[in-house]
Amino acid sequence: MSERLLTFDLRLRRRGFELQAEGHLEPGITALFGPSGCGKTTLLRCLAGLEKASEGVIRHGGSAWQTRSTRLPPHRRPVGLVFQDTRLFTHLSVAQNLEFARRRRRAEGPDQQEVVEALGVEGLLDRMPAALSGGEAQRVALGRALLAGPRVLLMDEPLAALDHDRRARIMPLVRAIPERFGVPLLYVTHTRDEVLALADRVMLMNRGEIVAHDTVAEMFSAPAFWPALGGSEPTVVWDARVVARDNDWGLTALASDAGRLRLAGISFNTGVRLRLLVAARDVVLTLEPPLASSALNALPVQVESLESRGNGLVLVRLTAGGRAPLWAEVSRQSAAALRLAPGRRVHALIRPQLLGGPD
Numbered sequence: 001m002s003e004r005l006l007t008f009d010l011r012l013r014r015r016g017f018e019l020q021a022e023g024h025l026e027p028g029i030t031a032l033f034g035p036s037g038c039g040k041t042t043l044l045r046c047l048a049g050l051e052k053a054s055e056g057v058i059r060h061g062g063s064a065w066q067t068r069s070t071r072l073p074p075h076r077r078p079v080g081l082v083f084q085d086t087r088l089f090t091h092l093s094v095a096q097n098l099e100f101a102r103r104r105r106r107a108e109g110p111d112q113q114e115v116v117e118a119l120g121v122e123g124l125l126d127r128m129p130a131a132l133s134g135g136e137a138q139r140v141a142l143g144r145a146l147l148a149g150p151r152v153l154l155m156d157e158p159l160a161a162l163d164h165d166r167r168a169r170i171m172p173l174v175r176a177i178p179e180r181f182g183v184p185l186l187y188v189t190h191t192r193d194e195v196l197a198l199a200d201r202v203m204l205m206n207r208g209e210i211v212a213h214d215t216v217a218e219m220f221s222a223p224a225f226w227p228a229l230g231g232s233e234p235t236v237v238w239d240a241r242v243v244a245r246d247n248d249w250g251l252t253a254l255a256s257d258a259g260r261l262r263l264a265g266i267s268f269n270t271g272v273r274l275r276l277l278v279a280a281r282d283v284v285l286t287l288e289p290p291l292a293s294s295a296l297n298a299l300p301v302q303v304e305s306l307e308s309r310g311n312g313l314v315l316v317r318l319t320a321g322g323r324a325p326l327w328a329e330v331s332r333q334s335a336a337a338l339r340l341a342p343g344r345r346v347h348a349l350i351r352p353q354l355l356g357g358p359d
């Protein structure tokens with residue numbers, strides 16, 4: 001049973017646009033993803049109470065932020081907003097910006113020192129916002145939002161203005177927020193890599209509606225969502241956890257729904273959670289498990305279905321470990337030689353790619 005921290009059923013009409021969004025927010029990071037103009041920012045603004053013309057219901061825990069007859073003003077909703085432009089007070093130092101947020105909060109919130117440490121802004125406290133880089137300013141903006149004691153953080157493309165390296169440095173900090181501060185995030189992004197690196201769940205939006213909402217692993221493994229999520233290749237995403245290190249061979253053992261996996265060339269501590277992507281082209285099917293192979297991972301799999309792709313290729317849907325989805329793309333000739341058919345058990349040699357860093 002999912003834990004629904006926030007539920008909403010909202011409508012808003014504008015000329016040429018209609019929002020009709022029903023959904024909920026669960027713990028962790030939910031990426032709000034969809035084409036330009038589909039209403040992502042508008043939904044965030046409705047949740048924050050900034051769209052006065054919105055109608056409908058928003059409930060958070062036991063309290064109603066909005067019903068047909070009531071509407072909490074924005075400053076009474078325990079939401080933190082973080083935008084692409086940081087909107088720091090330019091006449092206040094970093095320390096004063098943080099202190100301002102802390103003093104104005106209405107509910108319990110995190111300790112200022114803890115936030116400063118978590119976001120690595122200790123060395124910036126005396127600076128004025130104009131003297132910060134984009135990445136530094138964004139970390140301060142995040143800190144300010146957290147210090148206000150929000151129960152939900154709404155983030156609108158907060159890293160979009162940053163270059164790749166700066167984004168990569170901030171992402172682990174964002175990733176750690178839900179667990180460290182107990183605040184769920186609704187995170188608007190245009191970037192597929194950001195969803196894969198950051199999010200636990202994806203809320204897919206189109207033309208003002210939430211058309212799908214599920215875990216990253218489910219959404220990225222389902223063909224129906226590949227075009228909308230910006231990928232045309234058959235792929236699956238698996239979440240895994242480091243369970244052992246083999247220092248002699250430099251291998252890391254992972255537990256996943258697909259079974260136990262081994263990866264070379266990485267070094268993470270036991271317990272660290274990782275996310276893997278397996279593309280159909282990185283899967284080779286065999287009748288027997290290989291005696292020796294340079295692919296480290298050979299998993300028993302079962303064929304679920306076959307689809308001829310019309311170019312001499314067959315797309316094979318498989319399950320590994322009884323429940324993890326997997327796709328393979330094989331030639332018609334190989335499909336015949338392996339006698340592939342629904343229910344058939346074969347072996348898959350796979351080369352998973354590691355996505356993003358650990359938590």
Ligand SMILES: Nc1ncnc2c1ncn2[C@@H]1O[C@H](COP(=O)(O)OP(=O)(O)OP(=O)(O)O)[C@@H](O)[C@H]1O
Nearest residue numbers: 014016017034035036037038039040041042043190
């Ligand atoms: N202030 C406004 N007045 C009138 N129409 C607006 C206003 N802001 C946005 N819109 C329109 O509302 C619709 C939804 O816009 P919104 O900004 O929510 O989309 P979005 O999904 O966040 O887009 P993007 O990814 O490009 O930021 C669009 O058709 C947009 O043109």
